Amino acid sequence: MFASLRENFRGDLLAGITVMVVLVPQALAYAMLAGVPPVYGLYAATIPPLLYAFVGSSRFMAIGPVALMALMIASGLESLAEPGTPEWAELAVLLSFEVGVLFLLLGLVRAGFVVNFLGHPTILGFNAAAGLITVGSQLRAFLGIPREQLADLSATRPWPIVMHLGATHLPTLAVASGSLLALVLMRRYAARWPYYLIVCVAGILLAWGLNLPSHGVEVVGEVPRGLPMPKLPRFKIDTMVSLLPAALSILVVGYASSMTVVKALEAKARGTVEPNRELLAFGVVNLASGLFGSFPVSSGLARSTVVAQAGARTRMTGFIAALGVLFVLLVAGALFEWLPRAVLAAIVMLAASSLIDIRGVREVFRVKRADGVTAVLTFLATLGIGLEVGLFVGVIAALVFFVGRTMRPHTAELGRIPGTSVYRNVDRVEAAQTCPQAGLLRIDAPLYYANARFLEDRITTMMATHESMKLLALDFAAVSDMDATAVMSLEKLIEALRAGGSDLHIIGAIGPVRDLFVRSRLLELLGQDHLHRNLAEAAPKLVEAVERDYCEGTCRVSAFPSCTLIPRAALLREHGKAARFSPQI
Structure with a gap:
């Protein structure tokens, strides 16, 4: 028994450290994508995974900030506040609380089936558009264009930045390009290395050694030590109603994408995951994220895969990873104050590129043209109108094609x-x-x-x-x-x-x-x-x-086995002899 516990702990410890190394840079980067201070990402990577270890059902669920969720947060808040302001941060906290309440309600009524309306073609189209939007949203930080020159830029409408390319800050562009190139090369040729952390450490050393802030390169800045005290957000009915579409979208996409990945990983490892328990667990962790001043969380595809490949044995993997993030908050947070935001932009861009699955769309078109059309419609609506509308268009398109098929059944x-x-x-x-x-x-x-x-x-x-x-x-x-x-x-x-x-x-x-x-x-x-x-x-x-007269006088086929027992005059005329119909005719 103790040998088994020791073996499990050793596996979970190694996996937890591996995940923590990935989680810290991602948390900082995805917080920036969500429009909140980077330290909020560390808050979201601490308390939620700590709690999930006790309330969840899957060892591979890597709870924390996720790029797609961060973009959806920014999309849901952009009409209500200005990114980077205290009002924006308060709304992100309230959104997390609202998402948590919705998850709990669905879990209590055992309504995990609702995410079944989000089909694979819809997810493909939505993710591809979200990936492009995410890449576009990081161009300002990647190019180093001053924020005051981009008043018309929003998280989900980043395209006007092409009008300001002349304001590119070359030192920032050099840092960002070098970081992205290093990330791509290491992911391709040294995938087992903690390349996110390596690039972050290199960026910190470069910024400190060359004093990059004095050359106009933006860095993360002050990172408060420790966790904030838990407190309830300020509830306003009209604000919560305004946030409801974003909350529902985050709920459906976050839960569906997490469950799809984790179910596959658990099946491969001969494990199980309980969908309705996961609804309750997601509710608890998002409520906790809101109580501790952070934004909605989910499970990321890349991190879940890292957890599985690192040999996680139990849910303690996430607990250990969260303790590592807490250590960073308590002791090593000051080191990240020198981290260039251009490095975080490169991390987000690399993560967003994995959302664009052209091969998957091509495969869907080959299998079922209507599903391919659904993916394209979702992509265009998400890219051209907005995330929530695009998701709705995808669901409706899939339902319309389904109803169309059932109206003319095979x-x-x-x-x-x-x-x-x-x-x-x-x-x-x-x-x-x-x-x-x-x-x-x-x-x-x-x-x-x-x-x-x-x-x-x-x-x-x-x-x-x-x-x-x-x-x-x-x-x-x-x-x-x-x-x-x-x-x-x-x-x-x-x-x-x-x-x-x-x-x-x-x-x-x-x-x-x-x-x-x-x-x-x-x-x-x-x-x-x-x-x-x-x-x-x-x-x-x-x-x-x-x-019977038709069978004996006219019919020449044997449509049923018992037809062989019927004497056939037609065959008599053809063969010139009395015969029973051969079963081979």
Whole structure:
């Protein structure tokens, strides 16, 4: 037992130190992206992960500041205050508190399913646009253009900066370019090194040794020691209402992206994650972040991957990493006062570049064109209108395409492969044979008000196309549900077919659908003898129901196994001898 505990602690200690080395530079950089003092990032990287170790369920959830969340914070606040002001910082704290409350509410009602509306194509398009916006938002710090020259610049509208490229500060550009180049090279050729920390330390030494602030290079400046005392933010109803769209967007994107990554990592390590417990845990850590004067937090893709690769055994990894950040706050914070902001801009740009997944968009287009269109629409709306609107457009586009597909569900006319009891789609299997009098139609979707008319038209067309068809059997094995409109539509269809001298059978309906038949008058109207468990049971009854004279005198196919028992005059004329129909024909 003690050996196991010692082994776990050793693994968690090494992983925790590794994560801390990544977390400190990211926390400083993402705080700058969110428009708050860099030290706020260290606050967000301390208390939230400490608490998560006790309330969360995944060892790979690396709670702390995240680039995408930081950008969404800036987007949500830009119409309410000026970045870098005390009012902006107060709003960021209030936003964290509001996000925490929403997470707790969803967790209490076990509503983790809400993030399922955020599909992969929507996330792809949103992330790509957010990545470009994030890169653009760091251009001022990267180029060293004075803030007073960029009054028309906002976090999510950074493009006017191209009008001020002539004001680029060359020493700042040199520091930023060198930092970005070093980060890219080390990520490519020395990925196991703590390249974020290495570049930060190099930047600090360079700024101190060359006295870069005296040459106009901005640095982080004073970093207060220790943690602030916890206190409640000032609550204003109108302000909280204004922050609600941003809070909801942060909740959905933060939770969905975190869970997607962590579920994959846990599955690979044969672990589990509890979605509803994570909702409560995210609520607790965001409330704590707000109480300690910081902004909303989530779990970053890069950090979660680092946690997994570093060999984390338990949730103590995050706890140890947070203790390391706390040590920086208490003891080593003064060292980061010399850190150039251009270095932080380079870190943010590198992190943002990973959000742009062109290969993923291309793959989505190849698999399903409608999903590719959803990704592109989300990208354009996010880039051109705003983060919250872009996210909404992506969700709506995905729903519209989904509803469009369900309005015209896939159906297949089935035929038997000669010599077998296997029935296949006649459009895909040329050898499949259909009965001229008894049609088989498979329906591959739930039936509801939006596609009930489509099914009526499909059946009517099929009956009209096959003039000799006297009955139709619907394969319901893939129909998982029906609403009242679909049930009533089917009832009317049965009545119409029988009034015209035809009939309808249903095959393979699952239990919940059969229950609907019982509760409505459909089963009574259809008749128990017209409801079959499977095709093997239905086939002999369908053969019995068709006109025998047509089978014996005209038919040349064997659409059902029992057709082989029927003597065929047509085959007698063709072969010049009495014969029973061969099952191979």
